[in-house]
Amino acid sequence: MSNALEIRDLRAGIGDLEILKGVDLEIPFGEIHALMGPNGSGKSTLSHALMGKPEFTASGSVLLDGTELLGRPVDERARLGLFEAFQYPVEVPGVSLDEFVAELADAAGNGSFQERVATATAELGMERFIDRPINEGLSGGEKKRSEMFQMAIALPKVAVLDEIDSGLDVDAVREVAGLVERARSDALGVLLITHYSRILNYMEPDRIHVMIDGRIVRSGGPEVAAELEATGYETLRAELGLVPERDPLLDLP
């Protein structure tokens, strides 16, 4: 199977600060990969750099179904088939989700979009907050649900889901995992960023990658998550001979 996403030596940063220090990653179509790593290791930076967030500089190569993304504007990447579910979905005051969807439909200009909206609305129970302003005053779980809804209507080739499980209760985590698994198809590659192996209990990621200090330091099967759960990142750091960057939080009792 060909690759949905192919990242080669991706370096990204802000100003003089290099955050991603050479990331290589391949996600074949039909696969779901998980990306784990400690706070501040660069997971969200990866997700924003793929999407082309203006404040990040990026070099290297990112191929989406064979098309180079770097250098293209954000909206073009989206239209080429990249979807980013935000760790912190942005509030857009005064604009309801259904107005947003109407604008997207108008921009997309094709009929199948409306069908996807209808299906996804029903499937995700969006009726309750479709007329509320985007992400404003939504609970953590509702925001994540809204992101999943938007992914469903975007029908992407590559979905980067940045902590789609954070802030969710047990049932919601299982539900989201189910949604991701159900989205699995030969036309989609998924990168699921998570802190918890809990969500991985409800789905079957094909590979798990671990990012530390802006690099992917370990890739493997489901056993990687179990290993991390048992030993933590510090052990992995030590094994790999990585000097831990001082994190003041670690000094807390």
Add this chain to the structure above:
Amino acid sequence: MPIMDLSALLRASGESDDALARREIAREHLASYSMPTGREEVWRYVDLDFALGDFELAPPPGADTPPTEDEATDASARAQIVDGAVVAAAARADGLRCERVAGGEESLVPADMDIFTAAHDAFCSEWVEIAVDKGKAIELPVVVDVSALSSAASFPGVRVDVADGAELTIAIRLDSADDVAALVVPHIEGRVGANANLTVVVDQEWGRQTKAIGQLVFSVGRDSSIQLAEAGLGGALARWQLNIKLAGQGSNAQVIGAYFGDRDQTLDYRYVMHHAAPNTHSTMFLKGAVEDEAGSIFTGMIRIDEEAQRTDAFQTNRNLILSDGASSQSVPNLEILANDVKCGHASTVGQLDPEQRYYLMSRGLDPMRADRLQVRGFFQEALNRFPVPEMVEPLRERFYQKYLDAQAGGRV
């Protein structure tokens, strides 16, 4: 003949000798006023590039004045003021009066505030008077159209009296054609009795060359409420001085505003909320945007008298600057003499939010669409609070259209 050089005032039909004599005195006083210089606090930030004396007094409109089209919106009463003259006024509801009155009682606006109020005192010879009887709730709005046809000065007057226990909604539309270089000084004023409710929606769409220096003045009685919303879209210069006096215990006021200045427009708001009685409550919520070389000014004052204990007052003013050449002033003021009050303000001047743009673009919207949506949302927060829902949909579209025009013109 320029307004300052008039040898005699024209008597309005039905105007009494006394009323005319009073206006003559006011006109003589006018000579002692000069144009604001910009150093006066209430005129700061605004550049008046004209003099009152540049204008002639608008002649009475001819008989061929087009009447207001009877629109689909039902109204309990309609009035029309053209170039300051009341050309139509009639009520259709029981307990409601809407008529032309020459002269009449003293205005709530002090004549000696500035040259414009003084001129209004001298030149406004007839008013639209709207009065609702005690205990009457008038369901349909009163619609008042104020327009300028000639490139001259006019002084429209609208007076509202809401008796105890009554309820009334008034929609005021102000407009002129883009080629009418008029100076309009509209005074809209009202008294609200006890246990009464007045809703006023002002739809300001003066033409590109019209300058408007207006007054909105209301006094609100015990346990009564006023809601006042203004949509400011037009005018070369459009200024409102608003003063709401919460005169009765337990009265409350809600002031809402949305304004959008394009090209070289100046939109100027001087709003005063005066809490003069205990247990009074007020909010002001205004959102405005400016593009190209437009400027906006909002100065909001919450004044709380010593006896106005247990007052709750808040003002919010948010401004969006859409082009480098545009400017916006937002100046909140509090003057609090009572000690048991809750009072605050929030005031911002900013630009479109890059995080919102990024988020919207990440779903496939091009930057123009993303910004449009953000601007739409920005105004929606104010427009959604407008009290007459039927008026909101067209306003929404007009604010949106203004931004589309700015985008199409490459100004934002």
